[in-house]
Amino acid sequence: MRRLYVVILLLLTLASSAQDPEVFLREKGYLVRGMSSLNLPANRKGWWGLSPAIAVKYGLDVSEGFDARMDPYFSTEAAQEWYEDLLERFEDSLLADYAFVYGPAPATRLSFDAVEFIKWKKTIEDWKSMEMDELPDFSDQKEMAVSGSFYWSDVPAVMGWNAADKRFFEVANPGIQNDHLEIDRTAVVRMNPLPTKDQLVQLFELARVKDSTALQGLMATRNRIENDIPDPSTHTRITYRVRSGDYLGVIANRYKVGLSDVKKWNNLRSDMIRVGQELVIYVPRGVDTRVVTAQAAERREGQVRSDEEDREEVQYKVKTGDTLWSIARNYPGISADDIMRWNGIDEGIREGQVLLILVKSSTAQ
Incomplete structure (x- = not known):
């Protein structure tokens, strides 16, 4: 009976020792030094070079904010459990070492290759001659x-x-x-x-x-x-108020952006805009919005020569299919350039837009 008690006590002592990270490190610490000389996959980290899958399997938390593999104590506890499972599986410490470093499948192949097994045994002997690491002392924490x-x-x-x-x-x-x-x-x-x-x-x-x-x-x-809004580091957000004579194509071209982009940024289903409407525009860095806006305002004011000041003002409402050239043909002596100059606009016009035409009294319609 006393002999049985001694055996049970011895087993309990061994089990207790096996759970001590310090003991496991003294026994298998050469793996820590040896693996540091190998080119292991980048996802294997920490003292024992544990992969995320192995770490999680043995209770370690692995995330961007906390990776327990980097902690010598926590990783040693997980490494010990993994090693014990490998030793139980292969029933040979050298094969368990190999499986710990390279994985169970390569270790199985090694068990059938005597030449490589001898080489591995020599490698382990070299690793054991290296200086062992020690766990840091955090006992006061x-x-x-x-x-x-x-x-x-x-x-x-x-x-x-x-x-x-x-x-x-x-x-x-x-x-x-x-x-x-x-x-x-x-x-x-x-x-x-x-x-x-x-x-x-x-x-x-x-x-x-x-x-x-x-x-x-x-x-x-x-x-x-989702709305194709450019990066704030490359574009400046401005709010543009629509004025008479404006249309989307002119505004987009003025600020060096795409017409479809302006529509997306403002949830527009068509090209129709109204005077006074505010549009959000993301202007590329490098485009001086103050200069562009000033130039646009100058164009919108229109220009009338002194010899045209006595002409009669006619308002023409753009119809479907109209162009500046077709409109100009209705007024002898007037060109498309004249209409653009008087209205401060570019070539594009839209249906419903009202244009100022300066005609001589005899040609007014």
Whole structure:
């Protein structure tokens, strides 16, 4: 009976040791050094070069805001569980080592290749001669699980830390990546002292405000993409008020943008616009809107020569199929250029547009 008790006690001791990251690192730490000399896939990170799939399988959180693979303690615990499963599967430590580094399938092939197996054994012996890493000492730090949206940059101010405190927080929490812990993620962080309930409430409130702002920015970006609105870094947004003689083609050409773009930006289903209507236009950087607008205003004022001042003013309403040249033919001695000059317009006209015609009294219609 006493012998059975000793065996049970020994098994419990071994099980306890197997769960100690320090013990596993002493036994298999050569893998850490050895893998650092290999060109492993970019998605394998941390001390033990764990892939995202393996890390998640063994309980590690992997996200943009917190990657537990980068934490030596958390990654060692997961690596130990994975290694134990590999050892149980292959029943050989060298094959388990190979599977840990290269994957179970290559390890299976290695088991049937004596030459490569001997080479691998020599590689492991070389790795074991390297200096081993040691786990950092965070024994004076307390651990706390944080779930939900959380911004790491807010912690120093809320906790009242100085630069040294902030730096120590970063060193003690290598799993922290970027600045934001996503709302559906969990991170285990080390701090001493831990934040109070009020401080946590403050941190989550700051996160809520930032999330709201980020959501507004996301919706604005989505709206910009859906409506083909140019990037603000390359275009300037202006509001243009339609004046007499304007039409979409002239306005678009004036500001070096497409007619279809102007219609999209303003939800226009046709080319029809009205005097006084405000249009949003995204003008490419490099186009001086002040100069363009001033030139357009000058053209809209029209120009009448001194020898034309005694002519009679006639208003002509543009009909379907009209062009400036066909209209000019109705008035002897008047050209299309005269009509453009008097009205301050370009060649394009639209149905319903009213044009000023200066005619001699004998030709007025």
